[in-house]
Amino acid sequence: MFALLMSVQAQQKVETPLGLPTTITDLYIPGTKVEPIPRKDREGSLVIRVIEIKPAADGFRYDLEVYGLDPGEHILSDYLQREDGTSINGLDHSAQITTQHALDSLPKPEELTIIPPKKIGGYRLLSIIVGILWTIIFLGILFYKKRPPPTEAPPPPPPTLHEKLNTLVNAASDGSLSKNQQAELERLITGHWKQSAPELASLSPSQAIHQLRTHPEASPLILKLEEWLHAPNSSASQADINQLLEPFR
Amino acid sequence: MSSSIQSDHLANYIKAIRDRVGEIVVGQDVVVERTLIALLTSGHLLLEGMPGLAKTLLVNTISKAIHLDFRRVQFTIDLLPSDILGTEMLDQKTSKFRTHKGPIFTNLLLADEINRAAPKVQGALLEAMQERKVTLGSNTFSLPTPFLVIATQNPIEQSGTFELPEAQLDRFMLCHRLGYPTVEEEEEILRRNLKLGVEKKDGGAVARTEFDLVSDSAIGTPEDLVAATEAVHQIHVSEVFLKHVVDIVERSRKHPDLELGCSPRAGISIIKASRARALIHGRDYAIPEDLFALAEDVMLHRIRLSYEALAEGKTPKQILKQILDASIS
Structure with a gap:
């Protein structure tokens, strides 16, 4: 017991x-x-x-x-x-x-477990694949045969100063010039002389017109045109203008 | 003289004014012409140029030659609208408000370096220029007739300035850019300056300036100026001339390098100025030379380049040259 x-x-x-x-x-x-x-x-x-x-x-x-x-x-x-x-x-x-x-009474920390990393690699292979793909796409874009645009007739070249002048001068001889055409004719004649006279080529339009009004060859036409187109009581007749415009035909 | 409208007297009057200015100011004949154009067409003139180009002397000489009242205001950052327009002041003796009219109440106002003043001062002046009236308190006063503002601005020194916006620049009929004199003109300026001498006054002596040479005697009478102003309105403007103006204005609006082309006011200004120029040159009708000669002064300050054109380093002057060249080719 x-x-x-x-x-x-x-x-x-x-x-x-x-x-x-x-x-x-x-x-x-x-x-x-x-x-x-x-x-x-x-x-x-x-x-x-x-x-x-x-x-x-x-x-x-x-x-x-x-x-x-x-x-x-x-x-x-x-x-x-x-x-x-x-x-x-x-x-x-x-x-x-x-x-x-x-x-000893406290809870023990978890035991660390070593997990081996996954196998590192493949980057180089991936780079090579991406590089090859990029090159193929680039060459494709570069040498892609675009369809040639449909052949269109090239636009006609703009009329030259002489052609425009010729048209207006012919209309002037018929007496069928509109006010717009008269203004264009006056400007084109100024442009013609500015191109023709080498001493006027570098001048501004203002200076060129000023010179043309005293120019031995251009002034008769320029002054007559001014009088014809701008003077309130013009004495210039159609025959006078036609005669002066004759060299532009 | 090709006109039967313009009398010999009127031609002599305008020539005498130009000669009088030429006695004092060397080589600014174009500016004198532009000033007369502005005066005869009731427009306003903006002068862009470096200091020392005799802008003040020129305006002073013209005003005295035509017998016009002349005032000059130097625009500064602290200028107030009341400094130009005037204000109402309390008279302590009468205990009533008394109107004090500012320097704008004159015939010819020189607004020196207008871009130095704050926008509200510029706005007040430009509003008065447009309406030709000034309201002080409850009273509205008309400005004297003729009334012409000649403003100047320095194109280089931009720090501390308030650039005039396009809408306000448009109110100036002409904007003329003054250049330096030629070598011959420069020599003449120096020769004249050498001959100025000394002025003895009040027991002392002071070196004379060009301003001392300005004669107080007027050329002609106020009626001559009125007659000249009326004569401008008699100058014939043909339909073809109108077509030229419309063509150039239209080209400025369609130019790919321009964000802002010329306004209808530009076309009106070209015609007004061309009429005055025709009168000054002794014609009774306007011709394309008037248009092309005035195109830069009328159009250049009214156009604004696009961002792309600015980035490419283009200038308004180049674009205007392209427009004018294209119109005659």
Whole structure:
């Protein structure tokens, strides 16, 4: 029965945090009274204090307060003795105090697992493929045969100054010039003389007209035209104008 | 003289004015002509040129020769509209508002460096130029007749200036660009300056300037000026001349390098100015030479290049030359 009781007591493995007190109640130990072995140095891993001793059938029941100073499992009987100083015999060695370090109670970090990277490569191949594709597309654009535009007749060249003048001079001889055509005729004659006389080529139209009004060859026509087209009471007749325009036919 | 309208008296009158100015100012005959054109057509004139080209002397001489009242205003950044137009002032003796008319109440106003003034001052002046009226307080005053503004601006120095926008530039009938005198003219200017001498006055002496040579005696009478102004309106403008004007204005609007072509006001100005030029040159009808001679002064400040043309380094003068050359080819 004693052995069974001890066994039950011992199987209640007491766990205590490091440095903090844990109370063990009603621990039955047969025989004479026991007491903690006095600590003479700092080697001991447990500090035991007897709180209360209660008489039992063949021994006593003890309430103990235990401080675990070192982490690990400690046998309780190693720290107790009889009052006469003898050791306790027959106490089950399995009565243990397990002291845990505070850090041991904290959750442990996940173990790092090394995952080997995937195989690096293929960039060079990809670059080569892209380069080939780019070259093919570029050459395709470059040498793509565009359809030739439908052949159209080139636009007729704009009439030259002489052609325009000739048309207007012919109309003038018929007396069928509109006011717009008269104005154009006057401007084209100025342009004709500006092109014909090298000394007038670089001049502005204003300077050219000013020079032409005193020019020995051009002035008779220019002044007559001015009078014909602009004077309120022109004395110039159609015959006079036709005669002056004769060189432009 | 080809006209029966313009009397010998009128021809002599205009010639005498040009001669009088020529006695004082050397080599600015075209500017004198443009000023007379502006005066006879009630237009306004903008002169662009460097300092020292006798702009003030020229205007001063013309005003005295024609017996016109002349005022000059130097435009600055801190000028106020009331400094030009005038204002109403409280007379402490009578406790009533008294109107103080500004320098704009004159016949000939020289607005020196007009682009230096703030836009509100430019706007006030240009509005008065357009309407020929000034409102001070609750009273509206008509400006004297004739009224001509000759404004100047320096084309190079642009820092601290307010460029006149196109809409306001359009109100100037002519914008003439003054150039430097020729070598011969420059020599003549220096010779004349050497002969100026010293003027003794009030017990002291001071070097004489060209302004001291300007005679106060007027040529002709105000009636002569009125007659000349009327004569301009008698100058014949043919249908063919109108076609020339429309052609050139139209070309400016269709030119690919121009963002802004000439307005109808430009066409009106060309015809007005051509009439006055014909009168000055002794004709009773306008001819294409008038048009082409005045085209730059009338059109160049009214056109604006496109962004692409500016980026290509083209200038308005080049484009106008292209337009004029194209019209005769």
